[in-house]
Amino acid sequence: MKNLLRPLCIALAAASLFSGCASRPQAPLELNVVALNDFHGNLEASKFNYTDKGQPATLAKAGGIDTIGAALQAWRAEDKDLMFVAAGDLVGATPAISSMWADEPALTALSMLGMDASAAGNHEFDQGRAELLRQQHGGCVSHRTGKACKLVPDFKGASFTYLAANVVDKATGKTLLPAYKIEEAKGVKVAFIGAVTKDTPSVVLASGIAGLSFLDEADSINKAMAEVRAKGATVFVVLIHEGGHTGEAFNEPDCKNLKGPIVGISKRLDPAIKLIISGHTHRGFQCKVDGRTITQAEMGGHVLSRIKLAVDPQSRELRDIAVRNVIMKPGEYPADPRIDAYLKLVKERSEAALARPVARVGAKSIGRKLTGAGEAPLGNLIADAVLDASQGEGVQIAFMNAGGMRKDLDVGDNLTATFGQAQVVLPFSNTIVVMDMTGAQIREVLEQQWIRAHADSHAAMLQASRGFSYAWDASKPNGQRVIPGSMKLNGVAIDEARSYRVAANNFLAEGGDGFPAFAAAANKRDTQIVDLDAFVGYLAKSDKAGKPAGSAEAAGRVERRN
Known part of the structure; x- marks a missing residue:
């Protein structure tokens, strides 16, 4: 009898062991997103006047594509699947080093930095729809004949995708730009849905946007949700060129006093959208509004938002969001030689004219x-x-x-x-x-x-x-x-x-x-x-x-x- 019970005990022990393993919760998948907004072609570091949480006001140099490139290189060494996105106004109202070349240097630099997608901003429409499409797709047919394709003779266009779910061509009824882009990281499909402030027509040339409708931001984003769900996306992130403001520090965790248009838009979005990356108002914040995270970095590349997403490994749904706005201080990370070389090239070509x-x-x-x-x-x-x-x-x-x-x-x-x-x-x-x-x-x-x-x-x-x-x-x-x-x-x-x-x-x-x-x-x-x-x-x-x-x-x- 003793010998007969032994195999049964071993089997029960094994079952108990495997049962214990099955009940232990699996660690969440960690996805990393880095975001900027309102870059405005600031290829070089510039003055940044800021107040750190609990500290006196500080004036320092920050930003520049060389600094951003070094940071991204270091962060990608930690996570090769890192996604780099933006909330618009990457070009327009830019320093001469970019604008004198029709902002092609800024778009090329951001492409070299591995940007995946960006919402269109109102400044992307400054030169009209045709020029925006040229900046996206490349080519030299431009009304800015003295600037376009003068830095290099064969401008290739931005390698990242501009998004605008709420900008519709009246003639076709279709969006001028894609409404969304789905990125896959660690087996998770992340949908980035873009929109630009519906007030764009009041701040750009009417003739440049003739035939375009700028629709309600929330309605347009919600409309895109059905399509991205059908394509298997389980994490939803809004990139929107519309923002807010708060008296809290740019790096105050989970700030509570956000005000402005983005708050009203947020309250009307599909409940599955938990993360909004905003722009337009230039000031950084990392806030919570009714359970959603709304984050914005500082303009000019002075600050990047580092965002960690905790995703359930079974359902692939978003469980938690952690945001940290990080000042881009020159010299913090080892240089990226490719980006340094490109900045040097643009500066050398620009120097004589600017000086x-x-x-x-x-x-x-x-x-x-x-x-x-x-x-x-x-x-x-x-x-x-x-x-x-x-x-x-x-x-x-x-x-x-x-x-x-x-x-x-x-x-x-x-x-x-x-x-x-x-x-x-x-x-x-x-x-x-x-x-x-x-x-x-x-x-x-x-x-x-x-x-x-x-x-x-x-x-x-x-x-x-x-x-x-x-x-x-x-x-x-x-x-x-x-x-x-x-x-x-x-x-x-x-x-x-x-x-x-x-x-x-x-x-x-x-x-x-x-x-x-x-x-x-x-x-x-x-x-x-x-x-x-x-x-x-x-x-x-x-x-x-x-x-x-x-x-x-x-x-x-x-x-x-x-």
Whole structure:
């Protein structure tokens, strides 16, 4: 009997052993995602002013493709399946080292860095749909003939995929760009669904996006979910060029006070979407909203978001998300020789053109910061340059949008501006349009400074040329703030019934930036004078006349009362 029981005991012990193994939970699969946003062609490291959690404010150099490349190389050594994605505005409003070559260096660099996908941003549409598609697919057919394919003769296009689920071609009913891209890592299919702010038409040239509809972000993302599920995706990540803001530090874990458009969008998304990588507002955060993680890095490549996804090995569903926003400090990781060599090549090719002296100017720093009245020294200078370039067309008043001034004109103690320093001020290659506007229309466009849906203190106010002045009353309601009789041209009150010749860039002339009154102007003509050329020409002309242009102080053309 004893011998008969022995095999039974062994069998029971074995069953118990294997049963114990089967009941032990398996460790989750770890997927790694790295994200950036609002890169804006910042190939080189630049100043980063930040507040670390619990620390005083710090100013340091951060970013640059060499720094980012070194970090990615180190992180891929830890996980070869790492996925690198972005939330838009990779190009547009870029430093001269990229924009002077039609932003081909930025797209090439990001491709070399192994980017997989990015949401389209509003700045991807700055040069119109045709140029966006060229930047995606490559080629040299471009309206930017002086820039495209000049760095290399055979631009290949971005190797990563631009995504925009909510941008639809009206003629075909199909999305202009793919709505999503599915990546597979460790046997898990991860769907990245992209979208751009539906407000894009208000901040880009209307003619460049003719025939396109920018639909609701949440509805479009939710619509794509059925298709990615059908293709086997089990983890869903939104890449969206729309953001928010919070007073918490960029690296505060699970911040709780996020505000802005992204919050409302998040609340309407399919419950299976647990991770949103956002952009557009430039400021970093890593927040929780109703159980979802919404994360954003800092602009310019200063910070990357490192995101770890814990995925159930059986169901392949997302179980947990950990985010860490990491400052890209030069020298932290061993260099990637390929990226270093490419940056060196672009810098060498760009250096001579960027270093070319343009003119002596009136101050070592001519800034774009607005006074309480809404006027900036740099705005005065650019508006004067536009007026000067178009006076042959009979122009009497010129306007510049404050949001179009991307950097201060910083020239240093020698007071000599270089082409590169001028170019970063006006990187969009807008042209000057002249038009007829009545005095009433001019007043209307000024009133629109305070009623724009997306207005803020740094982007809403128009900058006016010399000779034009007005006063406004902050205590009055929107639409009634310009003080009657205060608009003057060379000291003479503007007649609301009379027609005046006005100049502005083509973006404003089409009603962009929330100024539809410009679109209603009569007798428009695009001079084809690029605003940067007008700016550089005015600086040189003023210097030659012995009167270097520009000041550190605003000219006082706008008066604020109350």
